[in-house]
Amino acid sequence: MPDDADVATVLAAIDLLFDMALMARRDLDAIDNLIRLGVSQANVRQIVAHPERQLRYAFAETNPPDGARLPISIAALSRVLNLPFETVRRRTVRLCELGLLTATSDGLVVPGTMLDTPGHFEALKSVHRAMTRTFERLEQAGFFMPGDLSAPAETPAEPPLRAIGRLAGEFYLRMLAPLHAWTGDPIDAVLLLCLLRRRQGEAEMVEAEASIRLGSPAQIARELGYSSETVRRRLQRMADTGLCRRDAEGFVAPLDTIRVHLQRRLAEPSELNLRRLYRRLSELGVVKPGAGFSLPSPAGRPLAS
Incomplete structure (x- = not known):
């Protein structure tokens, strides 16, 4: 992939989105997990909007009570997720x-008991690690400008895992609109861009055009943990719209077409939403200017990069 600032920013955003997608429940498909995320984020929208409430319900042991969650209607949820009402x-x-x-x-609400399980805590820790990796990449690339990150009055003694998870969920949902505008389906977009990221540097000449070979549906399914039929159906849908094409060995994506779309559709929202995400995290004392993630891992060990 071209190594310019716009594309690098998009790839950082997509890496974070795909990390989050891999943390979703494996017994549900991508749409079900997206719906659960949409409901969960809507339930705590009044908490995310107020710094004092964010801190009150920021930590593993401070799960908001069900009475503090705001329900969302099916009609409103379908609009937020850009999915058909039915x-x-x-x-x-x-x-x-x-x-x-x-x-x-x-x-609709997500019951508080579903957000107070060992599995959910492990997912929150994984979100924390993913946010750390993305922050380190962006900082090394010189992404942050003076004033992007604020210095908090105090740093919490432990990672505010629930607050980090809520801000990560907000970021995911904010990226749905540009991803949908690009491919017509945000999950298709994340899948395609993750494959492009993993194949970086493997461009080859296919029919005299620079392309990246994505692989066969079976190969991709093994690599990413999806079913072969899900991968085949989604890539074929993208092939029908010209974002990739199929040959005897699987699917390939034309570099020029992808690059134009990355910059036109995704560069600006990726930059804006990443800056917003890490600014909000700095306000919580999770990141500090020039110091990276300032908190230890939930287990008391440095987070893996």
Whole structure:
């Protein structure tokens, strides 16, 4: 991939998005996980918007009570996620039957008990590690400008895992619109860009045009942990719109087309949303100008880079 600032910023954003996607529940598909994230973020929108509430419910042991969560209607959720109303309605009914969502007279909520499990804590720790890796990449690339990160009045004694998770979720949802505008499906976009990132430097000449070979659906499925049919269906949909093409060995993506779309569709929102994300984290005392992530890992050990 071209190593210019715009593309580097997009790839940093996509790496973070894909890291987060890999943390999702494996017993649910990508759309179900996206719906759960949308409901969860909507439930705590009033907490994210107020710094004092963020700190009150910032830590592993300070899970917001169900009474503090704001429900969201199916119609509002379908607008936020840019998914068809009937798709959201049908899937939320099933998620409620599984106990993963609760339907109230005012809308949908994620029960607090679902956010107070060992599995959820492990996911929050993984989010923390992913945010650290992305911050270090951006800092090494000179991404942050003077004034981007604020110096907090005090640093919390432990990582505010819930607050970090909420801000990461907000970032994910803010990136849905530009990803949807690019490919017509944000999950398709994350899949394609993750493959491009992993194949960086492997461009080859295919039919006299510089292209990146993505691989066969079976190979990609093994690499990323998806089903072969899911990968095949999503890549074929992108091939139908010209973002990649299929040959006898699998799928390839034309570099020039991808580069133009990366810069036109994703460079500006990636930059804006990354700056917003890490500015909010600096306000919590999680990152400091010139000092990186200032907190130890939840286990008391340095985070892996």
